Amino acid sequence: MSPEPSSVEPSDLAARAAHTHVVVVGGGIGGLVAARECAKVGMRVTVLEAEETLGGSIRRVDLDGVTIDAGAESYATRGGLVRALVEELDLADRIVLPKPGGAWLAGIPGVGAAPLPVGGILGIPANPFQPDVRRIIGWSGVWRAYLDRVRPPLTIGHQLSLGKLVASRMGAKVRDRLVAPVTTGVYSASPDDVDIDVAAPGLNAALTRVGSLSGAVQTLRDDAAEKASEAQAAAKTPGAAVEGLSGGMSTLVDALAADLVRLGAEVRTGVRVRTVRKTGARWSVETEVAAEVEVTAEESGESAATDPLEPVVEELDADAVIIATPESAARKLLASAVPALATTESASSPEIEIVTLVLDVPELAAAPRGTGVLTVPGSHTAKALTHSTAKWGWVRDAAGARQIVRVSFGAQGEPAATAGLDDAAAADLARREAAALLGVAIAPEAVIASHRGRFIQSQPASIIGSGGRRTAARAAVEAVPGVAAVGAWLAGTGLAQVIPDARDEADRLRRALLWDGES
Template identity: 70%
Template sequence: MTSKPSNPAKPSNPANPAKSNESSRPEPVDLAARAATRHIVVVGGGVGGLIAARECVKVGMHVTLLESSDAVGGAIRRAELDGVVVDAGAESYATRGGRVRALLAELDLSDRIVAPAAGGAWLAGIPGVGAAPLPVGGILGIPGNPFQEDVRRVIGWSGAWRAYLDRIRPPLTIGHNQSLGRLVSSRMGAKVRDRLVAPVTTGVYSASPDDVDVDIAAPGLNAALTSVGSLSGAVQALREQNAARAAQAPRAAQAPGAAVEGLQGGMMVLVEALVADIEKLGGVVRTRARVTRIASSGDGWVVSADVADVGVKDVDATEVDAADADASAGFAEEATAQLDLSADGVVLATSEHAARRLLAEAAPELSLTTAADAPEIEIVTLLLAARALSGAPRGTGVLTVPGSHTAKALTHSSAKWDWVREAAGDRHLVRVSFGAQGEPAATAGLDDDAAARVALREASALLGVPLAEGDLVDAHRARYVQSQPASIIGSGARREAARHAIQSVPGIAAVGAWLAGTGLAQVIPDAQEEADRLRRSLLWD
């Protein structure tokens, strides 16, 4: 006689199967209650830090954000020139992906979104030509038709014929070109690379085209080259593909209008909205608090900071002698306090240099990875009373051929943005940018007045109009370190190695442009995802 196999799924108490299974079920997790016991400290008040703080506080976690300077925003900052308030740092965001727009909608800022004026950019410093409009219809300056009139005006007949050889010569290392500069010069010649592509990559990425990764800067271009057989044909094919994809995409996912957008009143509107939302949800945003150490403590962390005053709300502070304060942090001649915060999780939202210094003890493997070069960029904004600029003689901005000018780019802000034009009245706002990868800003060693004079001379040369010192109403100078763009060759591997070293430490996360790549379209989704990773580990593990 054979026995019947037992059925493990059958309840042991047939009279009350629900009751018998109940004891084997895990206790339900009250995530809200668990979140309320977790404290997150965010170090750094740039957009990445603000996004991470908001992501954590909106699920009920306690959040304290510490910013060493006297204002949050990072690369987004504001300046006032003779009563005109404008962006002094980042002035726009890329529309690709739709993540920035989605955030703006969450913050009820959709009605503040503005598109730039239709006027195009110019190129300056073209040998034998001087200045000319930037040709339309290309990708990163690579033309789809080298005989197009505005292309030929920049590269000349000899450059056009050399570029045309791309159409009739055999493909070279098809599908395996990594360097944008080497790809362009081998296929279309040096004039296309130096006069069309280099001004774009220097102005956008602060980098030589030889250092730009094709697959990152222009996704699909190598694949199109493989399919079509020529670089100019690949540009045309890729533009057609992108246009068709945009037409088929849901309206909310499209990037309407230009490739960039801004905000009425400037990008600081976004920063202020993020701070207001964080504080409304119970988070604390504290400026003038320089974090000096992050140390493990049991299952969590202790974050130590020097703060500029002793009135610290809701935390314990120990006063220290002002003579012990770090003068470089701007606290030298005022009372300071040491602030020690216990944290379950820490988000580093600083520059790469600061993050590596602060994580030397907490994440020692990070020191084994390679740090990226980060150029120091300066933007000098000029308020000008110059009638010669009326009518925007050279569009909304100017890019320079590398080596031709001390400035890498110029933005005619009052021609580019209607809200700036209205704020300036009959005057003009011009932003002049200095500095690039491997090239220090020409204004770096100058005082503010001298830097303004250099910017004025550059503006006159780039815009092709005489500008005298008497035309200068006011000036503002902003300096910041630009993280290495994601499109630089090798940056992806460096970022992934650094991220792995950080994420291998429980309770530690890092966000910002040095990990995500430059621009809000990359920083914002990356910060959202990294904050989500941290909060999941603290709530579910």
């Protein structure tokens, strides 16, 4: 039996930690958090990031003098673990809440655009007769949804698919016009592919208990409101589903990187990892760094140029490695060291593109369609739009008279409409989509600046079957001593899942290294 941490002398533990080298491959949030957990106990830590900047899906961009988020712009507050990290890093004074205003739906047949109804869960209404619900699904949709109240509940087993449950209980219009825009915007997935027990825990059980889906929604909302009220009273803070950071989410990346340096870790960017090999009880990490030499005009007889050389290759020796890359890269790096991983099923990871526009359109200052717009699938080439200057006070203050919107393209099984376009064409498509979604004319000359970001989105935890895939992959990795893997492909998407998972995996690894004596 392994000794408990309390049975190890602090001096022995410190000495063991100081002689333990952990290499972290990947400088996204998962990798930085895992690296920090190891560095906190005195381990020697080296972080290797292939890109020139850290952060992964958290990125910043400077557009016309305004520095804003180009990737993830907020974090879910559930569990409180992300906020706890933010507070640990002395960023509590930067926490901001989104402005009230709500989202809209666009592409509604016969209606066009309308505010997203309030009082539902994942778009499922608690009361289909609400005027804002009726406006979207029409009277025929309302009466079809009302049948949910008179149909017998599910008493044997339950439906796994959110979309199939909604369609069977409340009809296709509720599924297609209310639920599908939400799941596509939040999970980049069709409601038919969403696991209801993961996306809305307790909904199936509440349906059986109260006898209707709309009643189950109301029950869960009442329960959540009561718990939120108690939590707010205890914490003396307002509740919110998401929070952001003034100055952008990259301030969290900067703080993590600075803390790693303070703890003595080495953080290197622009370093690509070629291979990861297990050699006995140790690990070998082969890296390469691009090398360049400047050739002067006098030497070449032409204009000055920069010629590429063979990359500089380096071999790092480590006691353990943490792989914190996207799934495809992680599987390649671990192919020889964790052969069982090849027998597990990989998930589809769509490429998402976000085009950020800085606009000179004064009409948008009134936030004509709230803080953002979701689209009915098939109605627009964009899946969603965020009106950043309407959603975040700090963005509005930084932008001055300008307006900033972010237009998102791509979903599970649906490539981004911008994928085959050059940057200029992608920006122009985003401009036209923004005009259509916001209901305001946006001329080409109104675009002051633009930025296009590409992201590989790991499969959300709420997709049917993803839990089994993640469990099998994690088991394969954990069976090999001295290695861990973190990130959204194993934890599920979102910082509220990635951060605690990275902490847990780092803790598992450091316990094995320091207290169990494994390496």
